[in-house]
Amino acid sequence: MKKNVTPAFLLLLLITLTTVHIKAQNTDKGLYPHTEYQELTAPAIIDSAEWDKQPDKLCFTWGSTDIRYDKQNVPQNIQRNPKLNLSSWKGEKLNAQFVLWSKQKHKRISLKYNELKDNKGNAIPAQCISAGFVRYVMTDELNKERTSGCGHRPDKTQWDSLLVADPIDITPSFALNERNVCPVWVNIKVPQDIPSGTYKGNITIMDNGKESGSLKIQLKVGNNILPLPDKWHFHLDLWQNPYSVARYYNTGEWTDEHFEAMRPIMKALADAGQKVITASITHKPWNGQTYDYFKSMITWIKRYDGSWEFRFDVFDAWVEFMMSLGINRQINCYSMVPWDFTFRYFDERSNQMQEIKTKPGEKEYTEIWTALLKSFAKHLKEKGWFEKTCIAMDERPMPVMKQTIELIHSVDKEFKIALAGLYYENIEPYIFDYCVSTDQLFPWKAIKRRTAEKKITTYYTYCADTRPNTFTFSAPAEAAWIGFYAARLHMNGYLRWAYNSWVENPLQDSRFITWAGGDTYLVYPGFRSSIRFERLIEGIQQYEKIRILRNNYLKHNKKKELAELEQLLQTFDLEELKKGAKAEQSVRMMTEFLNK
Numbered sequence: 001m002k003k004n005v006t007p008a009f010l011l012l013l014l015i016t017l018t019t020v021h022i023k024a025q026n027t028d029k030g031l032y033p034h035t036e037y038q039e040l041t042a043p044a045i046i047d048s049a050e051w052d053k054q055p056d057k058l059c060f061t062w063g064s065t066d067i068r069y070d071k072q073n074v075p076q077n078i079q080r081n082p083k084l085n086l087s088s089w090k091g092e093k094l095n096a097q098f099v100l101w102s103k104q105k106h107k108r109i110s111l112k113y114n115e116l117k118d119n120k121g122n123a124i125p126a127q128c129i130s131a132g133f134v135r136y137v138m139t140d141e142l143n144k145e146r147t148s149g150c151g152h153r154p155d156k157t158q159w160d161s162l163l164v165a166d167p168i169d170i171t172p173s174f175a176l177n178e179r180n181v182c183p184v185w186v187n188i189k190v191p192q193d194i195p196s197g198t199y200k201g202n203i204t205i206m207d208n209g210k211e212s213g214s215l216k217i218q219l220k221v222g223n224n225i226l227p228l229p230d231k232w233h234f235h236l237d238l239w240q241n242p243y244s245v246a247r248y249y250n251t252g253e254w255t256d257e258h259f260e261a262m263r264p265i266m267k268a269l270a271d272a273g274q275k276v277i278t279a280s281i282t283h284k285p286w287n288g289q290t291y292d293y294f295k296s297m298i299t300w301i302k303r304y305d306g307s308w309e310f311r312f313d314v315f316d317a318w319v320e321f322m323m324s325l326g327i328n329r330q331i332n333c334y335s336m337v338p339w340d341f342t343f344r345y346f347d348e349r350s351n352q353m354q355e356i357k358t359k360p361g362e363k364e365y366t367e368i369w370t371a372l373l374k375s376f377a378k379h380l381k382e383k384g385w386f387e388k389t390c391i392a393m394d395e396r397p398m399p400v401m402k403q404t405i406e407l408i409h410s411v412d413k414e415f416k417i418a419l420a421g422l423y424y425e426n427i428e429p430y431i432f433d434y435c436v437s438t439d440q441l442f443p444w445k446a447i448k449r450r451t452a453e454k455k456i457t458t459y460y461t462y463c464a465d466t467r468p469n470t471f472t473f474s475a476p477a478e479a480a481w482i483g484f485y486a487a488r489l490h491m492n493g494y495l496r497w498a499y500n501s502w503v504e505n506p507l508q509d510s511r512f513i514t515w516a517g518g519d520t521y522l523v524y525p526g527f528r529s530s531i532r533f534e535r536l537i538e539g540i541q542q543y544e545k546i547r548i549l550r551n552n553y554l555k556h557n558k559k560k561e562l563a564e565l566e567q568l569l570q571t572f573d574l575e576e577l578k579k580g581a582k583a584e585q586s587v588r589m590m591t592e593f594l595n596k
Contacts (some may be wrong), residue, residue: 009322012020029229031506032248036171039136040508042163050074051179054103055067058176058212060205063099066477066584068165069183071136075099082218086506087595091192095534097134101207108208109133110173111184116219124191124199124219131203132168134183134531137449138509139164139472147472149516150463158509160389165470166518167507172254184362185534188219196223203440204212209359217564222433222595226544230326230357232273233541233547234483235493237332238522239278240503241265242318244292248502248525253295254314259321264343264527265326265500274539275329275493277322279315279374281577283344283366285335290501291512294334298376300345302354308371319385330456331385332392332418332433336360336404343368362405373411374441390433394497398424405430410426418463420460434459435495447490460495467577468595470496470532472510472518477584483539483574484590487546488569499523545594568593 061075062084076425078099100109107407110537113130113348140159142149154161168185176182186203197405199221202214236280242262251257281292297315319331329594337360347354358365373391380386391408393401401419401554405427408415418433423440433456436442442457450457461469468478468485486494501520502510510517522533546565553562571586 021329032525033507035160035251037507038450040163042138042161042266044070044163046072046179050515051103054101057208058100058102058104058106058109058205060098060213062215063097063183063580065185065535066098066475067097067530068476069099069134069181071163071165071181071448072179074101075181080213083218084384085218085220086188087220087222087592088188088190089222089226089545089595090190090194090196090348091226091228091535092188092189092190094188094219094495095328095538096185096186096188096217097183098181098203099181100176102176103179105178106171106176106207108309109176109212109586110206110209110400112204112206114201114204116188116199117218118195118199119534120195120197120379122197122199124188124194126200128143128165128189128191128333129201129203130189131184131186131466132170132529133164134164134185135167135507135528137166137507137518138162138474138511140465140511141473142516145468148464149466149469149519150514152514153511154513159511161511162473164509166530166532167524168531168534170528177282177421181507185529185531186216186532190219190221192220192225192228195276196221199522201289208249211290224545224548226541226548227273228384230274232491232540234273234543235273235276235458236270236272236497236540237276237458237493238267238272238498238499239257239495239497240322241290241294243277244502244521245525248506254317257319260430262321263325265523266322266327267500267526268523268529268533269528270326272533273540274327275328277319277331279318279331280335280340281315281333281372282335282404284340284342285338286450287339288502289514292501296344298345298372300372302345302347302349304348308368308375310372310375312376316383319383321423324582329388330433331389333389334392335394335398336391337393337396341572342536357474360400360407360526369407370411373408373415377412377415386414387416389419392418392433393421394419395421397507398422398427401427410523420455438465441491442491444490451490451492456492458490458491458493458495460497462497463519468583470518470522471516472532472576474518474532475583476531476535477582477587479535480542480587481583483541483578484537484569484572485574487543488572493543542587549594565593574593 025539057442064082084096086094112124113129115126140161143151165183195261202216204214205212246253246258279297281294281298284293297318299311312393341359342355342357344355378391416432419431420435423436423442435458447457468481470479482494498520499522506524512520568590
């Protein structure tokens with residue numbers, strides 16, 4: 001999308017933007033590498049005897065998507081299996097993983113994909129198959145008590161740190177060093193219109209331009225059809241951070257280059273079924289809890305006469321860009337109640353930025369927000385976005401929420417409200433989009449009523465959740481487990497506070513000074529996906545399968561099948577998972593049932 005920079009837009013940038021405060025560290029036309037990069041090194045215990053046993057050639061075999069394979073040791077407990085058996089619905093994106101290793105150096109490993117054919121002349125085209133070499137990023141661990149991933153951790157030497165497999169690279173070839181391992185993540189996108197049947201093919205591994213061997217794929221495609229992502233019912237709400245992209249790519253904020261850098265990152269989010277655009281309407285709504293803090297997409301201006309004016313140029317540009325990619329269901333605007341109750345504005349009398357501290361219930365707060373909400377409502381209605389927009393808050397106490405809701409509805413009773421935080425029975429009926437943490441129990445009767453009222457009810461995980469979670473050290477199956485758990489609770493979906501709030505150098509080191517490794521982002525610059533993100537999408541697809549089967553069983557009065565489905569969903573028990581139950585066991589068992 002081409003952005004035309006108007007004089008008003010330039011003024012807006014002058015008022016709202018601040019200078020990037022990170023020193024350039026690499027070229028690559030940005031502050032950091034985003035095409036090719038070198039992983040960090042870390043001391044590791046290497047089993048030299050096991051490497052000595054390996055043949056003098058490139059080794060490879062199918063592995064498991066449940067395992068993050070160690071970089072410097074020969075894969076253990078892995079069957080030398082040249083054939084992969086998969087089952088799927090039509091329209092599903094499948095995950096698989098194979099592993100490469102060698103005690104010798106291989107300068108250029110690449111892959112060749114072949115179509116998958118059945119015995120009737122039908123084929124899944126080769127372009128439906130893709131793969132990426134899995135790279136390694138530095139991570140840490142939970143706190144010393146193993147009870148949380150929260151807490152200040154400025155001194156990285158106090159925490160156990162190791163390299164883990166997570167980023168899925170975008171380079172077409174890879175140089176494998178001697179006595180190293182490289183996993184390869186494979187995606188197969190099954191066409192919606194493909195006939196049911198068993199399809200066979202292979203992936204060929206090329207070593208410096210020559211065929212080194214191949215791995216076979218056998219895929220059984222069933223009769224059921226999975227809708228396209230934009231038709232999924234799962235309410236995915238991963239918070240986006242455009243400011244992180246501007247810093248990393250050194251594009252400046254809201255320039256043409258900024259939007260183009262964001263395009264593949266946000267398009268991948270749309271392809272995952274994202275429903276919500278994250279918009280910041282105040283400066284630092286979360287008090288700068290990420291490496292790149294959020295700035296207001298609305299310009300606040302206090303005129304000479306004391307009146308307020310609000311400009312929406314950046315907000316409009318951001319929303320239009322995201323909608324052009326297919327994320328168009330909802331706009332959540334944060335926050336009327338930022339963590340420190342400080343609001344930033346441009347003051348015409350002093351001709352500079354000023355800040356004011358005021359809380360709900362105070363006269364000044366009411367005056368400012370009444371003016372903003374009136375202006376905002378008028379603008380949203382002119383743009384045709386009012387029905388899609390929620391005034392959103394997170395983790396705010398009930399008295400503050402009650403006062404804020406009253407103020408919002410005093411301006412316009414039709415304004416929708418979103419809250420991510422604790423469950424409050426007294427204000428629940430006024431919340432359109434209500435998201436609670438895993439330690440909160442949302443009453444089943446309330447969920448059922450809200451579903452009938454077409455309100456959104458979801459849950460979220462955060463740093464305090466030891467399991468399930470999407471840290472870079474979390475078990476990969478936990479990301480898939482998240483979707484199944486939403487289905488068990490009959491909730492509409494899932495929220496995660498950080499899709500791409502990158503740390504200083506996310507391709508190398510996922511650790512942050514405040515949260516456990518990987519807590520602030522799911523994807524990498526490039527765009528590079530991750531094992532965590534791919535498994536999360538897998539779980540969302542299974543949620544959609546469950547929804548479709550539930551409706552089918554209810555419609556056709558298949559009580560036995562429905563009872564079996566619900567019984568299997570009970571294995572997704574949060575308390576048992578926290579006690580040590582393996583997420584991959586329940587995920588695998590339920591997936592096999594859904595693919596019958």
